[in-house]
Amino acid sequence: MGINDVPRHPVSRQRLEQALGDKADHVQRRFEDVYHHEYPLREMLSELGHELLDHVAARSVSDPDLQEERTRLALTTAAESLLGVLELGCCPGGDWEIPFPLTRTRFSSEEKDFDEMRDATDTVTARTWVEAFHICVASGLVRDWERALGLLLRKDYAPMLHKNLPYAQRDSISDPADLAHMDALCGYLTPSSGHLPRDWPQVTLCKPSIDERLDAALALDAAEATSPDQRLLRVLLRDDQAAFERALHQRLEEHRVGVGADPAPRSLMPLGAIALTALAVQAHDWNLRIKSGYLPACLLNAPAPAAS
Numbered sequence: 001m002g003i004n005d006v007p008r009h010p011v012s013r014q015r016l017e018q019a020l021g022d023k024a025d026h027v028q029r030r031f032e033d034v035y036h037h038e039y040p041l042r043e044m045l046s047e048l049g050h051e052l053l054d055h056v057a058a059r060s061v062s063d064p065d066l067q068e069e070r071t072r073l074a075l076t077t078a079a080e081s082l083l084g085v086l087e088l089g090c091c092p093g094g095d096w097e098i099p100f101p102l103t104r105t106r107f108s109s110e111e112k113d114f115d116e117m118r119d120a121t122d123t124v125t126a127r128t129w130v131e132a133f134h135i136c137v138a139s140g141l142v143r144d145w146e147r148a149l150g151l152l153l154r155k156d157y158a159p160m161l162h163k164n165l166p167y168a169q170r171d172s173i174s175d176p177a178d179l180a181h182m183d184a185l186c187g188y189l190t191p192s193s194g195h196l197p198r199d200w201p202q203v204t205l206c207k208p209s210i211d212e213r214l215d216a217a218l219a220l221d222a223a224e225a226t227s228p229d230q231r232l233l234r235v236l237l238r239d240d241q242a243a244f245e246r247a248l249h250q251r252l253e254e255h256r257v258g259v260g261a262d263p264a265p266r267s268l269m270p271l272g273a274i275a276l277t278a279l280a281v282q283a284h285d286w287n288l289r290i291k292s293g294y295l296p297a298c299l300l301n302a303p304a305p306a307a308s
Contacts, residue, residue, distance in 0.1 A: 019058035050079035053266040089124030126174035177225035184216035229272035
């Protein structure tokens with residue numbers, strides 16, 4: 001084990017076994033909760049996304065490279081679920097469609113009405129956006145350029161959150177540090193050169209310019225953004241590989257120590273650290289020397305997502 005290697009913490013066998021099993025059947029049962037038992041749709045999507053992350057992380061114990069197709073399908077379905085939470089929160093009255101690759105099914109506004117006040121128990125904020133960004137980058141879903149997901153995150157959902165969700169009935173007040181965090185991550189989403197599909201970028205992640213990185217860093221400082229992932233992002237914006245590797249090593253060590261006595265399986269995959277490391281690899285073009293079970297190489301290089 002090299003000096004830059006950070007081993008993962010243990011998770012109990014009971015927790016791992018609970019997270020394994022046939023998740024396709026589980027997804028179907030969650031569908032039925034919404035269709036037949038009036039379970040709040042957005043709440044179900046959030047729960048399902050995190051349950052599938054537990055499943056993927058549990059499978060990573062025996063499949064650390066996440067090579068099995070069902071594992072990747074579960075990860076992509078988790079990303080679709082958490083992105084759906086953001087979409088429904090920002091545009092509750094619009095047309096929507098949420099694919100579930102694991103079961104090859106879809107939820108859409110054509111078959112299910114979404115009542116914002118009935119089908120959600122809270123509102124989305126910039127923190128919801130950041131969570132969706134993290135899993136979209138880590139899963140590779142953001143690279144699906146034909147769906148313009150990066151453009152939706154950057155040009156639609158982020159501005160709506162700054163305006164306290166003008167199309168929603170529920171008020172949304174985001175923490176200034178979360179807004180600065182969201183804005184800094186927006187800089188890594190490639191902008192469009194125009195409004196037509198032919199103008200959509202096929203390379204969906206980019207390295208922000210020097211001025212953009214400086215502005216983002218100053219905004220994070222002004223907002224007193226001090227969460228572990230915000231601190232790591234602040235270092236990434238310096239565009240200094242050695243400094244980032246030191247900060248990443250510290251971030252993973254702190255995560256390992258701070259997971260608590262009986263952590264959930266998804267704690268084995270810290271998505272914030274994974275997503276920021278993926279940006280370091282893909283946008284900053286770094287060949288990082290740090291290795292860790294917390295950072296599956298296949299997620300850092302992010303192949304195209306499993307087919308929807």
